[in-house]
Amino acid sequence: MKRNKIFFTLIGLLLISLLASVVGCAAQGSEPLPPQPRLRVATTTSLYDTGLWGYLEPMFEKKYNVALDILSLGSGAAFQYAQRGDVDVLTIHDKPNELKFVADGYGVERVPFAYNYFLIVGPAADPAGIKRLSPEDAFKKLFETGAGSFVSRGDNSGTQSKEKAIWKNAGFDYATVEKAGAWYIESGQGMGPTLQMASQKQAYTLTDMGTYLSYKSKLELVPIVYKGSILLNVYSVIAVNPQTVKGVKIDLTNNLISFLTSPEIQKLIGNYGVKEYGLQLFTPCAGAEPTQ
């Protein structure tokens, strides 16, 4: 009967798709319904898009027999999810907000584990003439001349936090900067898409070294301003505090923190990408805040 045929076909389709996912998962070497515990990490996009997390994830999963669920988010969203208990641990680069997160009792401790530097990249022609100025002077010139466009992350991320800090250091009120003119553009997206937007518009943008290097071949942007103590970019891992937020997996999280700060993994982090890009993407700094 026609109706039965359709019914059985739909069931058949469901079975085929289940079969495909089982085969696909088996081919990838993981089980379709893992009995392993799952640890949720909210990471800043720059650690994810550079591929560092993709590189470290299988090592951690194998060593501790834990499934890592890695969510790539802007720092603003990451802090939110952590406060709600939807993630167990953060890897992030937004020092002022990290300190507040710990001070408010949501985070256990801020543990730096790697660093690199921010830099301002832009078109080779350097229309605003800011090459090799200090970051604060460069921002000042951009604001005063309006001669070059600047693409901001505009997404409450760690990178945007740093951008705001530079504006503040240069003596500007950020609210004024936001309304400064058509030259100031807010992408509202992660570092990768923001870099691509800046490249398309031949504009300047603030980026971390890691993401810039891994996207460089797709971009028409060059380093413009790369010296200044304010450009230090420290990545920390923070466990969500089980006493404030119910249900987070503190034991698994502590394993992750030990893992990231262990000498073996610190060495791998330091070597990540060196062969491909000729430069360190991340410098290890287990547990200690690096000085300039």
Add this chain to the structure above:
Amino acid sequence: MPEIWQGLIKAIELIVTLDPEVMSIAGRSLTISVTATLLAAVICLPLGSLIHFNRFIGKRTLINLIQTFYSIPTVIVGLFVFLLFSRAGPLGGLNLLFTPAVMIIGQMILIAPILLGLTVSAFSGVDKAIPDTARSLGASDFQTVAVVLKEARFAVIAAILLAFGRAISEVGLALMVGGNIRGFTRVFTTAISLETSKGDIELSIALGIILILIALIINIVLNRLQQR
């Protein structure tokens, strides 16, 4: 636009080599959306016939409301489901956030208006003489509904296909409640979104082509069955 051609070549390459990551994304996307569509249909088809065949106060308003929700943005449904299942939310204890299960639930909520509304429309399109005749011949309520359903089957199947299409093609909800976790909740649409944001256009197009191919195959199969 050479990227589209390159994307097509990449798609063929991924299919022929049975690339494991793409296979698992395909399997997962289908499992989630097919399950959501079937479960939602099982609930909404009877519910739709109840709405159609009964008279009650506010019926017209209800139908209007259902039709309004055809256009609800997927990210709004995603936000709602996220708040529901977040650990800080009412159903947080079920620990379902960022799992395929919550994506199924979310897609069911998303497509329910379409299934309900179009089922009611489908039944409305059936000549009133048919249920009247059935009843006058002594058919029970259940048998009457069955007869009308048989007459409206093409429109109902179209509704199911449309609901499936909406489920498998949406990004906002899958991203918010699934988290796009590699190997666990990554589906076609969220993968395409990620690869595009990383600038890997070729892979994005390839994934898009494979998704459309799968939808095409499903459509062809169901169509041939309709015609027999």
